[in-house]
Amino acid sequence: MSLLVTVAASALLGVGALDPGGPEATQVAPIVVTGEQRGYLAVNTITATKTDTPLIDVPQSVTVVTRRQIQDQAMDSLGDVLRYVPGVTVGQGEGNRDQITLRGQNTTADFFIDGVRDDVQYYRPLYNLERVEVLRGPYALIFGRGGGGGIINRVQKAPSADAAFGGGRVFADSFGGYGVWADVNRPLNDATALRLNMMAERSESFRDFVEGERFAINPYLAAEIAPGWNAGLSYEYIDDERTTDRGVPSFQGRPLEGYDERFFGVPGANVTTLKAHIAKLRVEGRLSDALSLNATLVGADYDKLYANVFPGGPATSPTGEVPLANYLDTTDRRNWLFQSNLIWEHLGGPIEHRVMVGFEYGDQETDGLRLNGVLSAPTLSLSNPVYPTVEFTTPSRETTSRVRTTSVYAQDQIGLGRHVDLILGLRWDRFDIEGVDFLPNPDRPFARVDEEVSPRVGLVYKPVETASLYASYSRSFLPRSGEQFGSLTPTTQNLEPEEFENVEVGAKWDVSPLFSLTAALFELRRTNATTPDPADPTVTINVGETVTRGLELGVAGRITERWTVSGGYAWQDAHLEGNDLIDLAQTPKTSIALWNRFEVNERLGLGLGVTHQSDQWAAIRTTAATTRLPGFTRVDAAVFYALTPSVDVQLNVENLLDEDYWADAHNNNNLTPGAPLNARLTLAARF
Template sequence: MEKSAHAASRNPVRKPASLRQIAASQSSIQTLARHGLAAGISAAMLMPLCATAQTDPTAQAQGKAAESATFPTIQVVEKAIDPNPNAEVGAPYKAKTSGDSRHTRPLAETPQTIQVVTAAAIADSGQTDLKQILSSQPGITLGTGENGNMFGDNFVIRGQSAKSDVFVDGLRDPGMSTRESFAIEQVEITKGPNSSFAGRGSAGGAINAITKQATLDYNFTRVNLGVGTDSYQRYTADINKAIGDNAAVRINALWADQDVPDRDPASRARKGLAISGLYEASKDFSITLDYYGARGKDDYPDTGSYLVGNQPYRRPTESDVVGAQDGDFMKSDIDTGTARIRWNIAPEVTLNSLTRYGTTNNSYAFWAPQYNTNAQAATIQTHSRWQDVKYFAHQDNLRWDTSLFGRKNESVFTLEYTDHQVDQGGYTAANALPFNCRTATGSGTNNAYCVTVPGSGTDGATIANPNSITGTTWTRGGKNYDWHVKTVAASAMDTVDLTDRFTAFGGLRLDRILDFTAKTLNASTGAITGDYQYEETLRNGWAGLSYKVAPDGIVYAAYGTGQDINGGEPDSGTAAGYGGLVTVTGVGVVTNAKPETSKNWELGTKWNLLDHKLLATAAVFRTDKSNVMEATSQAEYAVDGTTNTGANRVQGVELGLVGNVTDNFSLQAGAAFMKSKITKANAANASLIGHPLANFANQSSSLQGKYQPTRDFDFGGTVRHDSRRCGGQPDTGVAYDAATGLCAQPVKGFTVLDLFANYRINKHLQLHANVLNAGDKEYYTAVYRGGFFLYKGDARRFTIAIDLEL
């Protein structure tokens, strides 16, 4: 991963440096001082002045006055320039502001839990996929799914699915893809429902990735070359070049390939290219155009493990088999273009305009193992889907800073239009090789493929060549689901200082669903078998009040809402148990329904400590979700359901600490202590009332710390802990075994340690080493409701990288 580097004074740009840059980077001056050159240069510059002072009486008098005068101390501090405009200078893990211009105050003054992971923290951690980065943060777990809802990153924030609540630079990213970090400046996790910012959805929160953009401030060329165990290779480049005084180009590139540790032959490959071009016509008007392209492919996709046994002995199998076959794959192709305009219309009025068009093509086709009781072995099943996404979005944010009754007032008015379309289908498998086992007891012909020895039981030995037993050829089938939504939205937000200590925050947003259609089709003939159309206006608000108890400390209270519609998860089709379109039991057709609604109350405090280099936060919250769409059973493919019959509650406490504890010690730490329960359910799920939500960890915490004993060497690590959780359907309580009262699909808690170290050889070269999962802990992150997808964390990996600044 690319690292923030020392000042690039060897490639100066004619644009004057900002005070922030001057304060942030003095490595060249330090280098001169170490060689004794600074004193010589200073003396040479002062000699003519000294000669003049000796001959001019007036100059002599002025010189004596100057000698007696007291000048402010100029402190030269060697710090790396961080091109992230939202960074806190000198604190690599701490962000000062949000990348979303609608947050008008610094994060330390915003009455809401907003957790930020900076590029420096990501680079030190050694994690690269967004899923890996965010699953290490407190209050976030991973969800699971299969067939229509297995694509890409599946996050659960405060117990609520957030796979459709991922944003890039403030615009929703509906691609549901596998996302990489090579072009990310910082990742912001907003906790609690807040559709005033995010629009529909965001029941538990939202994720906003801020991308790297071209800058006129200075030029740099950074290259990172990494290798490691399990055939790990990762190469990135980050190049920024000013073209004259008014234009700049920034290029980020990625090529990466790796085997999944201890899961041969599973592998992951990532390629990416991000190009950003800036034209600054004047200090008041600029245009930025950027392209983002990414290609992700997993050969022999790793679906992890599976559960075996009965309660109270339900556990992961000890058989470490990967069931994927030759030719199996999981792919994600992303192409996105964005245009940004920033116009300072007047000293107090600024317009930020964003327009984006993108396409994402996701597909997977593979075999995955699960335990078969009759075969007394692990058999493999097919899972496949393709999904093509097209999306257009335009957003205008007008900020107006004014005075209200003599008090500072910041207003933001937003207009937004989005057009998102998702087509889905599947693959058919043609198998060239014969079955090698049977799932029925007694005599009979083989009717299945086994990857462990038939009759050997739950932890049977793996058969010979388990990844070459089917001879499968995959053929893409026709479209079976067509999801399309057009939305126009308007919002108004205001931040006003009521007194020197009290500040009020508020916002209202209307989202008009202009055209929502969800069609099911016969994949072979293309005939429409179902056509659901829906129109709705979503009304959401956010309000907060903060009180400054000290110059750098606030307490606050906040309230926010979020809403989503029936069928709002486009990748779930008509899988009612996973947020898909709910068809009503006994009717056989879909029907209109009230939006699902989440309400969140939060009380908290934030403190900027140690000269603003350390931010401490604490919040207590409660989220109530009502009008939940429910499936009518815990069946694997529940289609029929009921609308607006469910409700659940999540409440808890979150703590955070990020920044510099000392000049040599940086950290990012957080903990979440939460409880969840179903408070209302339909008749079919009434027995689940009081049960917790699926893949919900009551306790989660993480600590990433870095200590720098010398100017050229630092080391640190990350320790993260998740408590145990249970599998099940989103928005429906987890099932318990009737006989034992234990969770039917358990996932054990875990604690994992990662280590890293950095050594700077010179101003051009730095070494970076990581040991991920240093204790080689076997752990699992999520489980499917049937227990036959048990996502497994990566085993130990060693990597070493060279950071070059050219």
């Protein structure tokens, strides 16, 4: 067996006006399974079941954004990717992290890399990715705690011993930002290869004083260590520094208009920094023809700081004063995460089985400190802005915690003849947290142990080989210490975890080998639900039971030889059970996203995309004062041209019609204006 991944030359790092939708990254002997991709269409996934399974046989809603689409749309952040996934709302993340809402459930921690938890708060880069997978619905069986509305999994590029290849891209945008990405793969012998991905970027913004720099490098060594056994060792270093920007305030329940470029902070003091070291070792191979084993160990260290001054309330008038709030927060987290899966396959005959038994262990230590600051002025004048100074001097929170998790799970994918598949699974989790609140004095130790059982049941009916109907039930939970293990109060320490239950039915149809349609109807219930208090986001309130019902439609692949698409439609109704007047935050009723690529000839291609979101609430709607973000429609475009067989030039224009809109929010008074028209020019080369 050859090593890892065979990568087609046309699918290397360059943008590529040629072959927009051809086969990419065919798996041979994977260290990290990237899954087969055909342009914008992904054919299979390892993430949804922890076994290599065709997407048509997965009983849940899954969207995959491939490397080809990421390149074609010149995406530079996870937020860019998820804005083109209907039903996923990108949050502001307080200007320092990825934050999203899936099926009405807001999260900063439901992120994974190659199926392993990646829950620290930061902006995740895309330079070393093969694809991004969005799996909707709570599936603790596969991922453990959290993931109430779904999870985001990034799949890393893997080395190949089949051929040497490489590429690079340089780009610049009309705001003044620029950067370079590089990707080099080198076989060291017939059974060993090294892949190196690197990036360096400087970002600029239409917003005053907002800028950033980041650098990342990811060497990845893989080898066939014995017949049928492979090992891979990856190390990633990320250094990110940028302005912490929390947008503009509201006025009378609407975003404050006319101040899209105004910065509501302290220039030079609003900053967020991250230094991350992430090492991963993976070994996998076959014990026999029917039995395989894989194991992954991740060790990571994250040093995070963010300091911010931000709108602490609504403006007094369109030309009046804006109250300011502030704090500085540091997080130091050390992760050790291990998972191993034993897979037994019995194929052929009237009943087939693919049985997986797995074990996970996690040890995460977190030190956190928050300092409140003293401002030289408590407000910022809209008519005569004079920025104050700030000194962060007063400790308001200091905690240390250690979380140890142990999980055992089993799953059986049962084939009942040619037309019916049944998936049955059960997982047991033990979540053990202990720590100390050092403030206020005296020190207050806290601890809690939760043990939860999470089932999963899925039924797939395939009337023909290229179409499936499915139904599924799944459940997940979230401990009371929250996603980031901040603390347990004397009250929350005695409360049971939040629980999520999802019922879903759907259909998938591979219209052709290069084109697919999907549909899903779901109901997601969250019990023991909590949310940040809209009046004071630092306080958590209990809201009881919430319910989200929705419809999701998806399309991906090549419609004709010259036309490739990716996108879909989502309708969601998310509210407090028994009270339709209390709606969940950042969940628009309707959202649409569609990206198209058209091949004019062998050298010239055109891209056209549209995203639409209806009105949404910036925070959970509890009063008439809750801020409502108006709906919007944004159009993006691109031109691709192959200068030579190995050199491409690409122009992407975001917000082509210069739409005035609100991109995201954190609460009622931290609202981000959408960027005006912005062009990015990319030059890419392959060798």
